[in-house]
Structure formats: C-alpha cells, structure tokens
Amino acid sequence: MVAYHVLDLNPVVSLLLNLTLLGIICWSLFKVEKNYSNGHKFVILGFLAIIGIAGRILMSPIPNVQPVTVIVLLAGIRMGAKESIFLASIIALFSNLILGNGIWTIYQAAAWALIGCLGALFSNRLESPMKLILMAAISGFLFDWFVSLSILHSVGFDMLIPYLIVGIPYDLLHAVGNITFMIWLSNPLTEIMSRNIDNNLNIEVSEYEPEPF
Amino acid sequence: MQKYLKIFLFSFVFLNPFVNTVSSEESLALPEIQWGKDLEIGYISTAPLVVDGIIIVKGGGDSNLGINSTIIAYRADNGSEIWRSDFKESIYNFEISPLLLVRSGSWSCSPNLDLIVTGWTSGSVTAHDLRTGTLVWEINSSAPSWGITGGGVEIEGRIIWPTETGIIELCASDGNILNQYEDPEIRTYRANIGYWFSYENDSRTIRGFLQGTEKGQILTYDLNLTLINKFEIPKISNLSGLWKIRSTPVMYQFSSESSNLTTLLTHLQGQDESRLVHLNWTDNLTPLLIESYILGPGSAISDAGQENFLWGSSTEILKFSITNFGEIEETFRWNVSDVTGEIKPILIGNITGYCFPQNNAEGSWYITTDIGTTIWAPEKRGWLTAGCGSDSNVMAGANDASWLEVRFSSTNLELIAMIIDEALGLESESTLNNESDSELEIDESEQSNPINTSEQNILVFIYFGFSVFIIFVIIIFLVNRNNNERKILENIDSKHIISVVVLITVVIIFPQINKFWLDSTEDARSRLITIENNSYYGLPSEWENKQVICIYFPSEFVTQNMTASKFSEDRIFLDVDGSEILIDANSEDKVNFSEDIATGVCIGGFENYTSGFNFMLDATNVVDEGLEVSYDNSVWGPYVHTIGGLNANKLTGNFSGAYWALYHNGVMSDVGIGDLVLSENSVIIWKIATYS
Numbered sequence: 001m002v003a004y005h006v007l008d009l010n011p012v013v014s015l016l017l018n019l020t021l022l023g024i025i026c027w028s029l030f031k032v033e034k035n036y037s038n039g040h041k042f043v044i045l046g047f048l049a050i051i052g053i054a055g056r057i058l059m060s061p062i063p064n065v066q067p068v069t070v071i072v073l074l075a076g077i078r079m080g081a082k083e084s085i086f087l088a089s090i091i092a093l094f095s096n097l098i099l100g101n102g103i104w105t106i107y108q109a110a111a112w113a114l115i116g117c118l119g120a121l122f123s124n125r126l127e128s129p130m131k132l133i134l135m136a137a138i139s140g141f142l143f144d145w146f147v148s149l150s151i152l153h154s155v156g157f158d159m160l161i162p163y164l165i166v167g168i169p170y171d172l173l174h175a176v177g178n179i180t181f182m183i184w185l186s187n188p189l190t191e192i193m194s195r196n197i198d199n200n201l202n203i204e205v206s207e208y209e210p211e212p213f
Numbered sequence: 214m215q216k217y218l219k220i221f222l223f224s225f226v227f228l229n230p231f232v233n234t235v236s237s238e239e240s241l242a243l244p245e246i247q248w249g250k251d252l253e254i255g256y257i258s259t260a261p262l263v264v265d266g267i268i269i270v271k272g273g274g275d276s277n278l279g280i281n282s283t284i285i286a287y288r289a290d291n292g293s294e295i296w297r298s299d300f301k302e303s304i305y306n307f308e309i310s311p312l313l314l315v316r317s318g319s320w321s322c323s324p325n326l327d328l329i330v331t332g333w334t335s336g337s338v339t340a341h342d343l344r345t346g347t348l349v350w351e352i353n354s355s356a357p358s359w360g361i362t363g364g365g366v367e368i369e370g371r372i373i374w375p376t377e378t379g380i381i382e383l384c385a386s387d388g389n390i391l392n393q394y395e396d397p398e399i400r401t402y403r404a405n406i407g408y409w410f411s412y413e414n415d416s417r418t419i420r421g422f423l424q425g426t427e428k429g430q431i432l433t434y435d436l437n438l439t440l441i442n443k444f445e446i447p448k449i450s451n452l453s454g455l456w457k458i459r460s461t462p463v464m465y466q467f468s469s470e471s472s473n474l475t476t477l478l479t480h481l482q483g484q485d486e487s488r489l490v491h492l493n494w495t496d497n498l499t500p501l502l503i504e505s506y507i508l509g510p511g512s513a514i515s516d517a518g519q520e521n522f523l524w525g526s527s528t529e530i531l532k533f534s535i536t537n538f539g540e541i542e543e544t545f546r547w548n549v550s551d552v553t554g555e556i557k558p559i560l561i562g563n564i565t566g567y568c569f570p571q572n573n574a575e576g577s578w579y580i581t582t583d584i585g586t587t588i589w590a591p592e593k594r595g596w597l598t599a600g601c602g603s604d605s606n607v608m609a610g611a612n613d614a615s616w617l618e619v620r621f622s623s624t625n626l627e628l629i630a631m632i633i634d635e636a637l638g639l640e641s642e643s644t645l646n647n648e649s650d651s652e653l654e655i656d657e658s659e660q661s662n663p664i665n666t667s668e669q670n671i672l673v674f675i676y677f678g679f680s681v682f683i684i685f686v687i688i689i690f691l692v693n694r695n696n697n698e699r700k701i702l703e704n705i706d707s708k709h710i711i712s713v714v715v716l717i718t719v720v721i722i723f724p725q726i727n728k729f730w731l732d733s734t735e736d737a738r739s740r741l742i743t744i745e746n747n748s749y750y751g752l753p754s755e756w757e758n759k760q761v762i763c764i765y766f767p768s769e770f771v772t773q774n775m776t777a778s779k780f781s782e783d784r785i786f787l788d789v790d791g792s793e794i795l796i797d798a799n800s801e802d803k804v805n806f807s808e809d810i811a812t813g814v815c816i817g818g819f820e821n822y823t824s825g826f827n828f829m830l831d832a833t834n835v836v837d838e839g840l841e842v843s844y845d846n847s848v849w850g851p852y853v854h855t856i857g858g859l860n861a862n863k864l865t866g867n868f869s870g871a872y873w874a875l876y877h878n879g880v881m882s883d884v885g886i887g888d889l890v891l892s893e894n895s896v897i898i899w900k901i902a903t904y905s
Contacts, residue, residue: 047421062720063723065720131226162738165734165737165738166731166734166738168730169723169726169727169730170727172726173723174722176715176716176719177716178714179715179716180712180713180716181714183708183709183712184328184709184712184713
C-alpha cells in the first residue's frame with residue numbers, strides 16, 4: 001500500500017497547495033455567507049475567524065505574510081473593539097493549535113486585539129483608502145514589536161532593542177503584506193461587516209460611508 | 214461575485230513568481246543517498262575520486278590493527294568492490310596526497326590504460342590500473358619527515374608531482390623520471406602544484422609550474438622543471454612571523470602591446486589568520502604587493518593546477534576571475550565554517566558547483582551550485598572529512614571514520630551501471646536488451662535536461678493550479694449566469710495588481726534584504742548588547758587574569774568507574790598545586806556560562822602557557838590521580854574525544870551524537886585545542902555538546 005503521508009513536498013509546492021486550499025475556502029465561504037447570513041453578528045464573526053485562521057495557517061510558508069492583522073483592523077474599524085478582541089483571541093488560539101502554542105499566543109492575541117481597538121478608536125478618521133493602507137502598514141510594525149516583548153520572559157531588557165532591530169526586515173514584510181491584503185480585502189469585508197451595521201446600529205464605529213477603493 | 218473572484222485571483226497570482234525561488238538558497242536537491250559503507254581502511258584523508266561511475270577511495274590504514282594504507286575501487290551502482298590495492302604500512306596512518314586520473318592517450322608518455330596516480334607519505338608515487346587496481350609502477354623520492362602530501366597535475370602524459378623536498382616529472386606510461394628538482398632545505402606540505410599560465414591573443418598556454426613551501430616561498434619552474442625563481446612571499450607582502458603555503462598558487466602573465474604584466478596569487482597560512490596575497494610585476498621588475506586579503510585561520514586546499522581560482526581558509530572561500538585587462542577580481546565569497554580539506558569542483562547532472570568539506574561538529578559537506586546550496590551531512594557524523602568528489606552522475610563523500618557515502622539519482626541507475634560496465638570492459642547486460650536500450654535513451658535525454666525533478670514537480674503543480682483556476686472561473690460563470698454579476702474584473706484596478714507585484718517582489722528578494730540588513734546593523738547591535746561577558750565571572754577571585762580550564766561533567770553521563778565521577782556532583786575549583794579552593798556559595802551561583810551544566814572541575818591560576826593543548830594536558834595532570842585526556846591524532850591536530858573517562862562519542866540520549874565542545878573566553882573556539890593560542894587571561898571550557 002502506498003503511504004502518501006511520507007510523500008516529501010518541498011516548501012514551494014506545499015505553499016502552492018495551501019494557496020489553492022485557501023482559494024477554495026474563501027470562495028466557498030463567500031458564497032455560503034451571502035446565501036445564509038441575515039447580518040447576524042455571530043455568523044459574520046465566525047466567517048471572519050475562519051478566513052483569519054485558514055489564511056494564517058495556509059500562508060505560513062511565507063514568513064509574516066497573513067491576513068489576520070488586516071481582518072482584525074477592519075473588524076475594529078467597521079464592527080467595534082469588542083468584536084475585534086474576540087476575533088484576535090479566537091484566531092490566535094486556533095491557528096496556534098497548528099502553528100505551535102506558547103507564551104507568544106497570549107502576546108499575539110493581545111497585539112491583534114490592540115490593533116483592533118486602535119482601529120475602533122480611530123474609525124472616524126480612517127475613512128479614506130490611503131489612510132487605511134497607512135494604518136495597515138503601521139499595524140504590521142506595531143504587532144511585531146508588541147509580540148517581541150515576549151522575549152523578555154527569557155532574556156534581559158538590553159536584548160530587546162537588538163532583537164527588534166534584527167526583526168525590522170520581517171516587520172517590513174508584514175507591512176507590505178498588510179498593504180496588499182488591505183487593498184484586496186477592504187471592499188469585500190467592509191461590505192459584509194456593514195450589512196451587520198445596517199441592522200444593529202453600533203455607536204462605537206464610524207458613521208461615515210466607507211469610500212470604495 | 215467580484216469579491217471572491219478577487220481573493221481567488223489573488224491566491225493564484227502567487228503561483229508563477231514562486232517558481233523562481235526554486236533557484237534560491239537551500240533549495241538545491243541532491244540526488245538521493247544510495248549507500249554508505251564502513252571501509253575499515255583508517256582515515257580517509259583525501260576526497261574520493263569518481264570516474265565513470267567508479268569510486269576510488271584512499272585510506273591511511275591503521276597500524277594498531279595491522280591495516281596497511283589501501284586504495285579501493287567500488288561500483289557506484291551496487292556498492293560492490295571492484296578491486297583493492299594494499300599498499301604498505303603508513304607511519305602516520307594518514308595518506309593525504311590526492312588521487313589523479315590519467316587517461317590513456319597517444320602522447321609519447323601516455324599510458325595504454327587509464328591510471329590512478331597518487332603520492333604517499335613514504336615518498337613513493339604510484340600508478341594503479343583503473344580497471345584492475347594492479348600496481349603499474351612505483352617510484353621513490355626523498356621523505357625526510359612526512360613524504361608526499363600534495364597533489365600533482367598531468368600534461369600530455371607527463372605527470373608533475375610535488376615531493377617533500379622538490380618536484381618530479383614522470384612519464385605516465387612507465388614511471389620514468391623525466392626531470393626532477395630537489396633542494397634538501399625546502400619542505401612542502403599539502404602544497405599542490407600550481408600552473409604558470411601566459412595569456413596572449415586570447416589564448417592561454419602553460420609556461421611552467423609553481424610550488425609553495427612551508428616557509429612561504431613560491432618556487433617557479435619552467436616546463437623542464439628548471440628553477441626560475443624563488444619568491445619569499447611573506448617578505449614581499451611585508452608580513453612577519455611564520456607563514457606557510459598549503460594550497461595551490463597561480464601565476465599568469467598577461468601580454469599586451471603596452472605591457473607585460475605578471476600576476477601571482479597565493480594563500481599564506483599564518484598562526485591564527487591566513488592571507489590571500491596578490492602580487493604584480495612588469496617585465497623583470499620586483500614583485501609588488503597589490504592586495505592582501507585577511508582571512509580566517511587554516512588553509513582550504515584548492516585543486517592542483519586549479520583553473521577555478523578558488524582559495525580559502527576555515528571561515529571563507531573566495532573565488533576570483535581574470536578580467537580582459539589581466540586584472541584579478543573577487544567574484545564570489547562563501548562564508549563557511551571549518552573548511553580545512555579539499556575544495557573541489559563537482560558536477561550534479563549538468564550543474565556545476567563546489568564541495569567544501571566542513572570540519573565542524575557535524576563533519577559535513579557544503580555543496581554550492583548556481584541554483585542553490587545545501588549541506589550534506591553523512592550518516593556517520595562528527596568525523597573529519599577531506600572532501601567529496603563526483604562525476605556527472607555520482608557523488609561520493611568520505612571521512613575519517615573510514616565512512617564512504619554515495620549519492621545518485623535512482624533514475625540513472627541503469628545508465629550508471631552501463632557506464633561502469635563499459636569502463637571496466639564488461640559486456641553490459643542492458644546492452645543485450647533492446648527494451649533497456651530505449652529506456653537508456655530516455656535517461657540520456659533527461660540527463661541533458663537541466664530541469665531537475667523538483668522543478669518538474671513545480672511545473673506539474675502550476676499546470677494543476679491553472680487548471681483548477683480555469684475550472685473555478687467556469688463554475689463561477691455558470692452559477693451566476695442569471696445574476697447581474699458578470700462584471701467580474703470591474704473593480705480590480707492597477708492598485709490591486711501593483712500591490713501583489715510589490716508583495717511578491719519583496720518576498721522573493723527578502724533573503725537578500727534580510728542579509729543586507731543583518732550585515733549592516735551588526736556593529737550597532739553588538740554595541741547595544743551589554744551582557745556580562747567577563748569570563749572570570751563566578752571563578753575564584755585569585756585567578757583573575759590567569760589561565761583557567763574548566764571541564765563540565767554532566768552528572769547524568771558520568772558513571773562510578775570514570776575518574777570524572779568525583780567532579781560530577783559539584784563544581785570543584787583546583788589551584789595550580791591541586792589544592793581545592795573553596796569559594797563563597799553565593800558567587801558560585803553566578804557562574805553564567807554553565808547554567809545547565811553546573812557540575813565539573815575548574816583548574817586555574819596558571820601563567821605563561823601559549824599552547825592550548827600543552828596547557829590542557831598539564832592542568833589535567835594537577836588533579837589528584839589525574840584526569841586523563843584521550844584524543845585522536847589527525848591531520849588537523851588532536852581531536853579530544855574523552856576527558857576523565859567520559860567519551861563523548863559513546864554518549865546516547867535524545868540526540869544523534871555528542872562531542873566535547875571547546876570554548877575560549879566564553880565563545881565557542883573556531884580552532885581545535887591543538888591550534889588554540891592562549892593569552893594570559895584565557896579561560897577555556899570543555900563541555901559536552903550534542904547535535905540532533
């Protein structure tokens with residue numbers, strides 16, 4: 001009997017397979033969501049969580065490029081701080097079940113929650129696409145630096161700055177990834193999130209009509 | 214509609230560019246390992262030679278076990294022994310002179326059969342028949358201390374080989390000495406013969422030969438081995454101290470209308486650094502130092518008569534090219550670790566590359582080609598290795614554990630078997646069979662195709678990806694036929710496309726960005742780190758600025774019958790006379806370099822030692838009843854495997870191997886204990902390190 005599990009895939013091939021899978025998940029979810037969602041918040045949050053978890057796990061072959069930061073940021077801006085905190089924690093927990101759990105999970109959850117809260121806080125001012133892109137880039141750095149704090153559990157404070165310096169190319173990669181995801185995901189996700197807003201007015205978020213890209 | 218299509222498109226835009234990253238770092242796929250074998254012929258101190266699928270290995274024997282130095286030939290396809298030539302007892306148990314293939318030919322001195330020529334520490338040069346291993350001829354040269362350790366070249370059936378005290382030219386067909394130069398004053402060690410080229414009207418001719426000596430001289434000979442010049446390279450390069458040449462020099466004359474420029478390049482090995490010097494002179498003027506590259510300690514041994522212009526030390530390998538104006542320029546630099554053996558060009562299919570033997574803890578081979586780089590670690594790790602060799606189908610590596618490991622692609626098995634049969638003059642079974650013939654043709658066409666298997670995989674997946682994509686597009690159109698959502702691409706504008714292109718570009722060039730960033734911020738970062746790096750931290754205060762050795766014995770590895778057992782429960786400090794120094798328990802806790810291994814012995818308070826090895830032997834003698842140190846002697850100096858009865862090679866646990874790791878003033882030493890030069894405030898630490 002052929003044991004398929006021993007098939008050795010090289011990283012590029014597995015990335016391609018992952019992206020194919022991600023494409024299928026996103027496509028089917030968008031389809032399903034459109035048919036069944038009546039704008040209930042939980043359906044939307046579940047939908048966003050699945051996209052975030054699948055996106056993070058499946059894109060893990062590329063370091064630091066994943067859609068989660070943009071999803072929680074948009075959730076913060078369009079839905080509210082509480083919703084983004086929920087998303088941040090759920091996505092961090094479930095994706096780390098696959099990617100590896102540890103002390104960093106709580107930092108990742110906290111960092112994404114922070115970004116979601118910042119999004120909610122500045123939702124009034126983030127109405128133009130350019131500002132959203134800028135915020136996406138900034139949150140890449142912000143997230144990485146916040147998560148980097150977790151190394152203080154094992155090394156002294158004087159190691160932190162050199163550690164952050166080493167990570168700057170990775171932060172840059174995260175920022176560029178975020179910009180791309182923001183450009184691609186902003187319109188579809190905003191549309192889904194605002195369907196909810198129409199039904200239940202949420203005072204935490206912007207009353208501005210989002211400008212399409 | 215548009216939204217999910219966008220996400221979908223976005224996923225697939227990734228497909229194409231990533232194909233290019235196949236050729237980036239660490240993506241080099243070597244052919245699979247087919248077999249490995251313990252040859253039991255002692256240290257294998259020169260790279261295996263692979264010719265027509267035949268692997269020839271030379272071992273130094275083991276006089277304790279009564280094993281003579283030996284050459285063995287194996288078939289790559291099935292690992293069977295073709296022949297074995299028992300030479301004679303080797304005094305040093307290492308035979309380091311490389312193997313040279315001399316093909317049969319029609320020159321007056323060309324042999325009738327293909328020969329394997331090599332030198333021996335007894336001073337002999339021998340020629341063996343490639344097919345049968347029969348000794349065809351043997352000549353002797355003077356061997357006052359270590360005999361022949363270098364490699365030679367062949368030109369038109371004439372063999373030019375370095376001897377310990379000079380150079381010799383032999384007729385390959387019968388071993389007759391044609392020319393010889395000898396100077397009892399000189400000594401050569403691992404100094405391969407280099408070429409003296411001249412470039413005129415775009416053609417290159419060999420004008421003579423070069424030879425480096427243990428005193429850093431370069432002797433230049435013409436084609437009849439008449440000594441032309443003797444250059445004192447350290448003096449010309451303004452270097453003081455002892456410098457040796459243990460690699461292959463190159464000299465070339467570049468004649469143009471206006472000038473006649475001669476350039477000499479050689480590697481010089483010093484005490485704890487080495488140099489690559491570049492000298493120039495015109496006509497008959499004196500040589501001038503043009504450039505002196507400061508490299509790490511030790512010499513990497515470049516091929517005899519090298520045409521690749523590769524030099525290096527234990528820490529880097531440099532590649533040079535000659536420009537059209539006769540200038541030399543560095544074209545590539547590999548940062549490697551512990552390369553002390555032979556750096557050899559190799560072939561993997563049609564791809565050329567190099568093999569650098571890394572004598573680090575793992576004892577691996579660093580394989581680098583234009584399409585990628587990889588590390589080949591043998592099954593028997595932790596042994597010194599001289600190098601690896603290849604023909605276009607077969608790769609072979611061997612190390613001092615007498616271990617030979619062979620790689621080739623299984624799809625080439627039949628082809629290799631046929632090549633071997635042909636070389637050995639056997640009637641190949643597969644040629645009798647028409648079916649196999651046609652298969653063989655397919656093999657050959659694959660051989661000439663530069664796309665390797667992993668790239669083919671990628672292509673398959675790209676086709677797969679695109680077909681899936683097209684199917685989805687069709688489904689989407691079908692599903693939405695009745696909707697008004699046909700304007701699928703309406704909202705995808707230049708911004709979307711540019712962002713993806715930028716992201717892909719950044720991801721692809723990310724390794725370069727990262728490397729550049731790390732290199733350029735290295736200084737700044739190291740200034741920021743202020744960790745306690747005083748190596749006397751936690752040691753008795755009276756040892757400050759004196760020489761100390763600490764040996765850590767992890768309690769879980771030490772058994773009662775080892776002399777180390779009395780140090781496996783606590784950390785003991787012994788003074789120069791062997792008396793124990795008791796130190797404050799609080800400061801004992803501060804020993805920062807041994808957080809995990811807190812038990813062992815430190816012996817300190819010594820002065821005036823420069824040799825790390827002598828210091829270690831003397832200091833361990835201070836211990837009551839002794840603390841014995843056992844080591845293997847190798848070409849690269851003593852290799853410590855046992856201290857106080859604790860043999861690192863025999864440890865077992867949740868790791869695949871262990872070794873005694875040497876730290877000098879808090880950092881892992883990049884030289885062995887035999888080459889370690891101590892300062893007055895040296896603190897050396899031995900501790901068990903493992904690898905998985």
